[in-house]
Amino acid sequence: MKTFNVVGKNIKRNDALEKATGKAMFSTDMNIPGMLYAKVLRSPHAHALIKSIDTSQAEKIPGVKGIATWGNTPRELFNTSATMTFTVPSMEPVLDQYIFDKVVRYVGDEVAAVAAISEKVAAEALKHIKVEYELLPAVFDPLEAMKPEAPIIHECHAGKNIPAEIVKFGMGDIEKGFAESDIIFEDVFKLPIQKQAQLETQAALAQVGSDGGITVWSTTQTPHPSRMIISKIFSTPQSKIRVLNPPYVGGGFGVRIGLSAKAEPIAVALSKLTGKPVKIVYTREEDFTSSDTRHGGYVWVKLGCKNDGTFQAMELKSALNAGAYCSFSGETPGVLGAMGLAVYRMEHMSYYGHSVYTNFTPSGAMRGFGNPQAMFAIEAAVDTIAERIGMDPLELRLKNIIQVGDNWCLPYTCGSTGLAECVEKAAKVIGWERRGTLNEPGSKILRGIGMGVGTHCSNAWPFCVDYDNAIITVQQDGSILLAVGVPDIGTGTSTTLPQLAAEAIGVEMSQVNMTFGDTLTTPFDIGSHASRTLYAAGTAVVAAGNDVRKQILEYAAVVMKIALERLDITKGIIHISGSNEAESCEGSGICRSGEESMTHISVRELVYHAHLRNKQFIGIGRTIPPNSPPWHAHFYEVEVDTETGMVKVVKVAAAHDVGKAVNPMIVEGQIEGGVLMGVGYATSEEIKISAKGKPLHTSYHKYLLPTAMDAPEIHAIIVESNDPSGPYGAKGVGECGMVLSAAAIGNAVYDATGIRFNEIPLTPERVYKRLQENKK
Amino acid sequence: MNTFKLTFTLNGEVTEVLAEPSEMLVDILREKMYLTGAKKGCGKGECGACTVIMNGEAVNSCMIPAMKAMGAVVETIEGIGNKDKLHPLQESFINEGAIQCGYCTPGVIMSAKALLDKNLDPSNDEIKEAIAGNICRCTGYVKIVNAVMSASQKIKG
Amino acid sequence: MFQEYYMAESVSDALSFLNKGPGDAVIIAGGTDLLLDLHEGKKRTKSLVDITRIPELKNLSMEDGIIKIGAAVTHAQVAESELIWANAPALAMAAKKVGSLQIRNIATVVGNIINAQPAADTAVALTALGAKVTIADTSGTRDVHIDQLYEDVGKSRVDCRRELVTEVIIPAHEQNQSSYFVRLEQRKALALPMLNIAVMVSLEKGQQRFEWVRIAMAPVGPGPMRATNAERILKGTEIDDEIITKAAYEAAAQANPRDSDLRGSREYRLQVLPALVKRCIKTAVAQVVNKG
Structure with missing residues (x-):
């Protein structure tokens, strides 16, 4: 196997020093001279017409510099999510939002915004804006919203309140598949609304120049698509707009793929109105009420199986809660179906899914993007079937999981799988053989172990437009500047992408620096989402690195008078392949250019040699990523307190086939964080809605994401299947830790209690109620 | 108005700054001292991103009215180490992969420092309790707890 | 939010500031609840009187x-x-x-x-x-x-x-006394309780009988509520599982929790309350026994 110098090593993150010393700059930290502060007036009603807005009193307050409403901002429809810039034809993007509209469609919807000399003055001004509303009927459940009598939230062509398309696909003959099955499981599962709850709220600072040029520092995960959306809203050429992270972003998890809710357009609109830079930082409450959530809703699964455990057919359906605006509600049901049907091999499959508008906070992208919803239902079905046919659920899964080359429903091939190895390794760590022997009779605390397996994608192609560019410019001093348009939202891309570049070129990590998350200094990239950044942008980086390497070697061959094929670059030294002369030759005689007997030369000396002869090495990588499935097996041990219904996750073994771990420490961190977010999803996190449509969980105190004291023992296990398509074998990992928690915890609680929960989170009350019913 | 001169010891230096009575320490640090290491994640004492050490105790600086800082000794992330001489906690957070998005990091490190200043031999549970008021959404806390543990070993020598 | 913040030096100093302009000032100690109420406009005041630097x-x-x-x-x-x-x-x-x-x-x-x-x-x-x-x-x-x-x-x-x-x-507890506290919570930190129970037991000599028991529970009423009927059942009785169980259910019968969208229904809280009361009493008893 190829040995690597940089890839596969636990290299310290490039951003860690700045972050550990408090120097790292985030959007919320930005401060420029003359800056104004913005605050937003939000709808208290779930659905209403705005009859009138009177801003005259607010305008009189000293320090108020501008007030934006639907009347003085662009009447240009858009979609805050990046889908409006990367929906693949023939599908059409859904454009259903204005910055401010005459109708409000959820509690928290934008009505107006004030720019003032301080947040305090802006907040005071909001109280003096008078709005007259005419209330409209509202609906909050997706199934209710499809009924003929439900209010129309937006006019839709696919069906009553159904945004975008109904997603339908499959293979084989589903009816035949079930007819041939010995055992069929069928049920419906209900999923909650989860929140990304990233630490940095949505924020933007916009500055509009006197030439109309726009600069926006923001929390976006996708600066380039974000710029496209801003360009459309404000009818300004993309080339006159710069969107950048400053450069750090306090987490993403999908909440700002595209715009950071409406932070960017509100800041730009107010900056245009006032002629000054305007900063907006969402409060935590606004972040909860008025930025995208994970889709809640319903998933139906029907799984048919032979008595010997061979899966025959699976039918999957979904109806997801889109909330009041489309955002990613066209794509999420698609990925839910695609990922759900990609785990197990069988001849007959079908999927039918869509979202439904309701009068609630819009749902959008969140880590896993429909996949956790699908797997909660599917893995319950698999465990139930295993029990009915008397088979170990682990064996049943191993018997049916997709293998390399299998025919499946995805439009790309499965080029690698380490799933069986994931199952084996994680089972060992959790102690799967203890299952069934964990409880003493009469015990009030019941223990159980459950598992789940799954897959995901490594980017969004071919579901969405998805391509990458990387530029590597070798500087005259031999240092290397990598430019990629992805941000680093915390996932370590500003470390791992330079690792790939260093490996590709053959230089030390310290020789590579990177500019990222800035539309001015980087070519177009779709951004950080879909577990894609390392895999997809990484493919472009390796291509650019190879391009540079080739240019350097070609030039070196001439200078050194050695055949190109014989030359190699290791640790920054160009040398004859196979020779052990990659040690430093700086300053030595033979290193000087032009020597007859030259056997090696540093990249540094060579590029200066080239510079003096009017030449620079510039590598370009332009790639459309292929796609490849990462695989994962999760095992959870839980305790259920039968007297209170409290579910405690005790231990987690999470094995992930990531293809190749370019930086294992970063990979582990992704898995561990995903697992805990999944534990929260399964056991405690949910935004509930009051009867009038008001979100009830709108703060870190009310919204129950896990604290350090709630975190179980987590074992992250890395499996490397060396994917043929990914950079140095790598596949996606970012979302994967989140995909299986609910599924496997549901199975563990079943193992402990004998009760199947079709709804999460497994709150003590929900669990207790069923335990009591079960006693009867 | 009632603007007053706030005098306190900030990162070892006696500091004077004009403040309003209703201003919170976090805003004084961020807006007036330009120390943006302490982050605002909620403004309500619920996330710990703004944690600083005041008179030896970890506190949410968003819940400290200016007058409570009068005469106090305040330490922020900027004061405990720099790139040339890192605090052992900063070093171990960097080395052990305990940092992802980094928004919670300064607060977590300050909570951990307040712990280690008193207890150089903390158990896993004591570490978790000390940082339970610091929400981190990225790491699952695994590497954070490990980093605090290894810093305590390092300080003990 | 407020205009004046007064750091009191003594109790009489604080009281005289409070009574200077009646109704204009309010006491602040840690302020972790008060500041939120002021910030959200649930409470209003012109001045705050901080008492945390008063030596006594x-x-x-x-x-x-x-x-x-x-x-x-x-x-x-x-x-x-x-x-x-x-x-x-x-x-x-x-x-x-x-x-x-x-x-x-x-x-x-x-x-x-x-x-x-x-x-x-x-x-x-x-x-x-x-x-x-x-x-x-x-x-x-x-x-x-x-x-x-x-x-x-x-x-x-x-x-x-x-x-x-x-x-x-x-x-302070005597040799024959101890107390215990349990909390039913949705999260281990940063969470209000769904229920919290505290029990103090005082045992008779020989540790076979309760002398008396005090049981407090919340949130099942405006403030912490004493389970007086349960206390009466236990007073002077022999310590056994049956009587503790009976008392625990009696405590629930007296409790009057509300339905909360955030922290559980009335029904659920009433159902699990006896188990928590039992745990509390039993642990408190065990603590006395462990004292010797």
């Missing part, structure tokens, strides 16, 4: 079997106090459960009592412990039993615009 209010001591906790003593100080763990353990357990360490480092126990939130952890413990609070006004001081302190949700009988609680007084 920083006292945490025990003398002649009486524990005194001054109004400036924080949750963290109580939770870390060996004196409290040894002589009133339910209070230390309750104090340790509040918010997060950052909150406990600032928030005072007396503030937790005065703020009168129905689920205030330390108030529940102090109710079981039979505590009294000392209230000072310009005319002098008076002691009020904690049972008599609460009027309604969020409302205690202490008028923070006129008077000031200086300390809480707790009889």
